Amino acid sequence: MGPSDATTPVPLRVPPRGALHGVMVSRRVVVVGAGILGASLAARLAEAGLRVTLLDQDQPGCGTSRWSFAWINSNDKGPRPYHDLNHAGIRAWAELAPDLDGGAWYRPSGHVELAASGLESRVKRLTEWGYAARMVSPAEASELEPALRCPGPEAAFFPGEGYILTEPLIARLVAYAQGLDADVLTGEPGRVTGLEPGTPPRVRTAVGAVLEADEVICCAGRWTPALAEVPLVPWETEGSIAPGLIVRVGPVEPPGPVRVLHTPDLALRPHPGGLLHLEAEDAAAAVDLHTPEPELQRWAAELLDRARRTVRGLDRAQVVEYKVCARPLPVDGQSIVGRLPGAPGVYVAVTHSGVTLAAHLSRLITADLTTGTPPAPLTSYTPARFLPGNQ
Numbered sequence: 001m002g003p004s005d006a007t008t009p010v011p012l013r014v015p016p017r018g019a020l021h022g023v024m025v026s027r028r029v030v031v032v033g034a035g036i037l038g039a040s041l042a043a044r045l046a047e048a049g050l051r052v053t054l055l056d057q058d059q060p061g062c063g064t065s066r067w068s069f070a071w072i073n074s075n076d077k078g079p080r081p082y083h084d085l086n087h088a089g090i091r092a093w094a095e096l097a098p099d100l101d102g103g104a105w106y107r108p109s110g111h112v113e114l115a116a117s118g119l120e121s122r123v124k125r126l127t128e129w130g131y132a133a134r135m136v137s138p139a140e141a142s143e144l145e146p147a148l149r150c151p152g153p154e155a156a157f158f159p160g161e162g163y164i165l166t167e168p169l170i171a172r173l174v175a176y177a178q179g180l181d182a183d184v185l186t187g188e189p190g191r192v193t194g195l196e197p198g199t200p201p202r203v204r205t206a207v208g209a210v211l212e213a214d215e216v217i218c219c220a221g222r223w224t225p226a227l228a229e230v231p232l233v234p235w236e237t238e239g240s241i242a243p244g245l246i247v248r249v250g251p252v253e254p255p256g257p258v259r260v261l262h263t264p265d266l267a268l269r270p271h272p273g274g275l276l277h278l279e280a281e282d283a284a285a286a287v288d289l290h291t292p293e294p295e296l297q298r299w300a301a302e303l304l305d306r307a308r309r310t311v312r313g314l315d316r317a318q319v320v321e322y323k324v325c326a327r328p329l330p331v332d333g334q335s336i337v338g339r340l341p342g343a344p345g346v347y348v349a350v351t352h353s354g355v356t357l358a359a360h361l362s363r364l365i366t367a368d369l370t371t372g373t374p375p376a377p378l379t380s381y382t383p384a385r386f387l388p389g390n391q
């Protein structure tokens with residue numbers, strides 16, 4: 001990857017250590033958080049020849065990334081630069097897949113959306129922006145997704161979209177980074193209790209260790225505000241919009257759905273183990289981390305009913321698991337990526353749509369850290385935008 005052109009397609013592959021861009025072999029970075037963002041970044045930084053230590057309080061991939069709908073898309077994201085960032089995110093996964101066992105985690109399935117009305121104007125705008133999208137007839141929607149019971153009245157197809165199986169992906173990213181000599185500490189040794197900005201910045205862990213680095217990159221997802229001052233929507237409070245409800249159902253009898261599918265009252269995609277992953281906007285709006293169990297069970301049963309009405313193959317299906325999981329949600333809805341103002345040595349990367357964005361953001365951040373200059377696509381997303389006077 002050329003440092004000044006982070007958008008050039010370049011696969012992950014093993015370079016001679018420290019040989020890229022004159023990076024000093026001894027430069028040390030600590031990445032806090034091994035979700036999809038931290039794991040992607042650790043792999044890229046290790047590949048660029050930096051000495052990486054990746055820390056997680058849990059096992060890699062057990063945070064929000066594990067429960068995500070994980071739909072890779074830029075279907076309804078604005079303004080235009082944020083759309084373009086997400087569009088590049090989709091391409092970045094396609095570029096990575098051939099070099100990182102993509103068969104295990106990359107699902108470029110396409111996406112079928114059914115709606116009562118209003119699809120046409122979005123499809124038109126997306127097409128004008130160079131995004132693959134087209135209106136389809138109910139008959140074509142049925143051909144594209146044979147498990148569909150009653151397509152229409154409006155349907156659209158987005159062939160460039162798909163989903164990611166985050167758990168096998170993160171396992172591969174972490175193993176790749178370890179293969180390039182990254183250290184990975186999990187559980188209590190990996191739990192960060194404090195970040196101390198400075199030259200060098202220091203990281204304190206729950207077992208009393210103090211790690212010094214040239215740069216600390218905080219990828220702690222929704223937990224970021226406990227370590228670095230960034231404005232996220234509070235996710236633990238009653239009525240918060242950050243949590244969503246995830247329902248996984250199965251078994252799915254063939255031929256089950258093969259694509260990402262949206263209807264006005266349901267989102268679904270295939271999930272490993274012969275399951276479907278279900279979500280719905282009204283369910284997400286109705287629950288938070290305080291919702292009583294019987295209410296969650298009622299919603300889970302409701303989503304299974306909706307899925308049965310939408311697709312074939314669920315006659316014997318039961319709710320296998322359900323979970324309320326909160327998103328890392330910056331207050332303005334857009335990514336926060338860059339050096340933390342007034343905190344030397346501390347860099348943050350926190351975003352919604354992190355599954356769509358992680359492969360691309362990790363390339364951009366690596367370019368920023370190895371050249372000292374943020375690539376153009378990052379300049380709108382720096383934490384400095386929240387400083388008084390910059391808003």
Ligand SMILES: Cc1cc2nc3c(=O)[nH]c(=O)nc-3n(C[C@H](O)[C@H](O)[C@H](O)COP(=O)(O)OP(=O)(O)OC[C@H]3O[C@@H](n4cnc5c(N)ncnc54)[C@H](O)[C@@H]3O)c2cc1C
Pocket residue numbers: 032033034035036037038055056057058059060061062063064065066067068069070071072073190191192193219220221222223224227243244245246279325326327328349350351352353354355356357
């Ligand atoms: C219901 C739902 C649906 C979603 N749907 C989509 C979608 O369709 N498409 C999409 O692109 N995005 C979607 N998202 C958002 C996406 O899942 C997140 O943006 C993404 O998973 C964030 O990844 P991350 O690596 O930043 O955070 P996480 O995966 O949460 O990783 C953060 C890691 O940091 C660790 N950590 C935290 N604090 C500490 C500490 N003090 N010390 C050490 N480790 C620590 C955690 O253990 C965790 O492993 C959805 C999210 C939800 C909840």
